[in-house]
Amino acid sequence: MIxxxxxxxxxxxxxYGTGHILTKIQAVEQLEKETFLPEDAKSFKYEIYQDKSxxxxxxxxxxxxxxxxxxxxxxxxxxxxxxPTNYNGYKLLEGxxxxxxxxxxxxxxxxxxxxxxxxxxxxxxxxxxxQRYTYNPKDDxxxxxxTGEKLISQSGxxxxxxxxxxxxxxxxxxxxxxxxxxxxxxxVSKPFLRVFxxxxxxxSGTTFINFTFxxxxxxxxxxxxxxxxxxxxxxxxxxxxxxxFISLLVWVGLLNTEVGVVNRILHSIFGIKxxxxxxxxxxxxxLFIVNLWLGYxxxxxxxxxxxxxxxxxLYEAAKVDGATYTQQLTKITLPLLLTAIGPLIVGTxxxxxxxxxxxxxxxxxxxxxQDISSVAGTTDILISYTxxxxxxxxxxxxxxxxxxxxxxVFIIVATxxxxxxxxxxxxxREVRYE
Amino acid sequence: xxxxxxLKQLPKHIIIWVILSFTFFPVAWTISASLRAGGSLVGQKxxxxxxxxxxxxxxxxxxxxxxxxxxxxxxxxxxxxxxxxISLAAYxxxxxxxxxxxxxxxxxxxxxxxxxxxxxxxxxxLLFHIGKYIPFLGLNTLSGLIMVYLGGSIPYNIWLMKxxxxxxxxxxxxxxxxxxxxxxxxxxxxxxPLSTPVxxxxxxxxxxxxxxxxxxxxxxxxxxxxxxFAVGLRNFITGSYDVRWGDFAAASIIGALPIVILFLTLxxxxxxxxTRGAVKE
Numbered sequence: 001m002i003x004x005x006x007x008x009x010x011x012x013x014x015x016y017g018t019g020h021i022l023t024k025i026q027a028v029e030q031l032e033k034e035t036f037l038p039e040d041a042k043s044f045k046y047e048i049y050q051d052k053s054x055x056x057x058x059x060x061x062x063x064x065x066x067x068x069x070x071x072x073x074x075x076x077x078x079x080x081x082x083x084p085t086n087y088n089g090y091k092l093l094e095g096x097x098x099x100x101x102x103x104x105x106x107x108x109x110x111x112x113x114x115x116x117x118x119x120x121x122x123x124x125x126x127x128x129x130x131q132r133y134t135y136n137p138k139d140d141x142x143x144x145x146x147t148g149e150k151l152i153s154q155s156g157x158x159x160x161x162x163x164x165x166x167x168x169x170x171x172x173x174x175x176x177x178x179x180x181x182x183x184x185x186x187x188v189s190k191p192f193l194r195v196f197x198x199x200x201x202x203x204s205g206t207t208f209i210n211f212t213f214x215x216x217x218x219x220x221x222x223x224x225x226x227x228x229x230x231x232x233x234x235x236x237x238x239x240x241x242x243x244x245f246i247s248l249l250v251w252v253g254l255l256n257t258e259v260g261v262v263n264r265i266l267h268s269i270f271g272i273k274x275x276x277x278x279x280x281x282x283x284x285x286x287l288f289i290v291n292l293w294l295g296y297x298x299x300x301x302x303x304x305x306x307x308x309x310x311x312x313x314l315y316e317a318a319k320v321d322g323a324t325y326t327q328q329l330t331k332i333t334l335p336l337l338l339t340a341i342g343p344l345i346v347g348t349x350x351x352x353x354x355x356x357x358x359x360x361x362x363x364x365x366x367x368x369x370q371d372i373s374s375v376a377g378t379t380d381i382l383i384s385y386t387x388x389x390x391x392x393x394x395x396x397x398x399x400x401x402x403x404x405x406x407x408x409v410f411i412i413v414a415t416x417x418x419x420x421x422x423x424x425x426x427x428x429r430e431v432r433y434e
Numbered sequence: 435x436x437x438x439x440x441l442k443q444l445p446k447h448i449i450i451w452v453i454l455s456f457t458f459f460p461v462a463w464t465i466s467a468s469l470r471a472g473g474s475l476v477g478q479k480x481x482x483x484x485x486x487x488x489x490x491x492x493x494x495x496x497x498x499x500x501x502x503x504x505x506x507x508x509x510x511x512x513x514x515x516x517x518x519x520i521s522l523a524a525y526x527x528x529x530x531x532x533x534x535x536x537x538x539x540x541x542x543x544x545x546x547x548x549x550x551x552x553x554x555x556x557x558x559x560l561l562f563h564i565g566k567y568i569p570f571l572g573l574n575t576l577s578g579l580i581m582v583y584l585g586g587s588i589p590y591n592i593w594l595m596k597x598x599x600x601x602x603x604x605x606x607x608x609x610x611x612x613x614x615x616x617x618x619x620x621x622x623x624x625x626x627p628l629s630t631p632v633x634x635x636x637x638x639x640x641x642x643x644x645x646x647x648x649x650x651x652x653x654x655x656x657x658x659x660x661x662x663f664a665v666g667l668r669n670f671i672t673g674s675y676d677v678r679w680g681d682f683a684a685a686s687i688i689g690a691l692p693i694v695i696l697f698l699t700l701x702x703x704x705x706x707x708x709t710r711g712a713v714k715e
Binding site: 008232234235243249261402406 | 453464653686690
């Protein structure tokens, strides 16, 4: 429970992502396995021997005809001249048999003293390779034994003096770099700010629309004399009962621009086809409509509940004083209602702020931004942007940045919730109409 | 008199009917698609020319029952375990005095604002690392997914249940304790039976919430055989609306029906749980 939170915060300060998956130690280990062939490298012919259990062993022959084996990381001379057909119970493999085993030894690295390795250099020869990189933990530098350069570790890579980075990189703490790049690095900040402002418009817009509509319906239904009231109420909350992901997928089909039912109806009546999901403005309209469909039952239920708790006497008193319906609505109903459901409105705002399902399943963030190349689309909100950064980044995954945005979202939502808590606490004391 | 009343209300009824038609627009078209011959969105009419159940019989082929089975396993286990753990924890928070109680409650309250959805990166990496040591809790396992859901459902539900336990008078247990009952007996024999409603609300909410979750399931589950209904249905239909519409509609209806029935029968219970706070106690 707590772990994901701490872990998210930790990742936010790192560069975790594609190319930066390994820890520094793992990256060094991997780099230290790399070898190179020095110019004066000694090379050997080789013979493969096999014993009855199928195990292989190798003997090496230098240009003078001396025969060597490898023992304790050293080349040990065991003979000269003619190549033995039997050696310590191993049998020499000849011709075709020899080369059929080459696949097994082609990645073989026989370690020798002093960071040297015996490796296959061509089909017929083994040569003495040298280890390419040596890590010096004291100075935190990686030494390139080929060029003699000292590579310093910098923001997740080992970097050559000329600025070239070598792969693989590693995870490192980058401090506030992710946060700063949201503000200063244009490639990151431009899409981020755009997504952020759409998130605000989306959350406040859809909350406002849903509650206005819900309140209207509640006022309509808040009359004990109305017929079929119970049935209406049950029917009207059906969208709430259907799992949202199903309704959303259905809506995607219905709003399909070419073959969708909605457009066919509009086409037959008005002769128009609306480019839902193709054009940013209409996509946003579609989002608001669908989320109204999904969200009004909740708003209605909440409003209805609190309307019913407003005592009748208030209205009777108002009537005696000669108040009109509009006056009763604006002077009694709305103020009392808003104080009661205020926290829930804030809650709905917070919910829609993070309403991943609607955005991701309905539009997937499409249509893409025309002028900025980014994984973010015009209808992406922060949470779906985060998801894309972390799990489907076209240019590799960036867990660090994703976690950073998560934290910003958390701060916003947490602030809202605290305001909410404070509001409802206040109201508990203020609204006592009994 | 009554007739006059109805006439006066007629405009209201008309408005409600208009809204109802908006409400049932997608529902009606989905039902119609599921019963119509041919799978395409093209040329669909609200009342199909030829009625057929072929889309329903196709459901086995498309793996629908595997998804439902996985969803039921995950949702039921999560709901049962949530109720079990939460009721114990909430009981402790409600009845015992211990060091740090107030602060753990406040911490839980703050954590509740950090929904699992925002920790998705961490959750993914966490399961990735856990999976290396404990394979059955790693990525692409149902048990791993259940573990994630359990973690996410703790804080809110503890608050909900603690509130309910607080409203049960403590004198009931005290008399039981005097009669020689152990603490656990008091909890098991007195508190639990009295709190059936809140236990039911927690279980049903958790069940529905888990059943409807798409995000976490889509991050964690990779194999088609492990898909839950949400992930499976989405992957089935994306990009294929023109050919798979009919099968999709049938799957949606069968998959949604149990939840809709559950929700509507228990609507008062669920609604009061979800809108708690709207009407001040």
